[in-house]
Amino acid sequence: MSRKDPQVNMRIPEELLDILDGKAKENHRSRTAEVIFRLKQSVANDEQSKQASA
Numbered sequence: 001m002s003r004k005d006p007q008v009n010m011r012i013p014e015e016l017l018d019i020l021d022g023k024a025k026e027n028h029r030s031r032t033a034e035v036i037f038r039l040k041q042s043v044a045n046d047e048q049s050k051q052a053s054a
Contacts, residue, residue: 024034
C-alpha cells in the first residue's frame with residue numbers, strides 16, 4: 001500500500017472498531033492493514049461461493 005492509494009473516510013460503530021483494534025493487535029497489523037486483510041478475505045470468500053454454486 002502506498003500513499004498514492006485513495007483514502008476512505010467512514011463511520012463505524014465503536015464496538016466494531018474496538019474488535020478490529022483487538023484483532024489488529026493480535027495479528028501484529030495496523031488497523032488499516034487489518035481492515036484491508038479482512039476485506040480481501042471477504043471478497044475471496046464471495047468468489048469461492050459463486051464458483052461453488054455455479
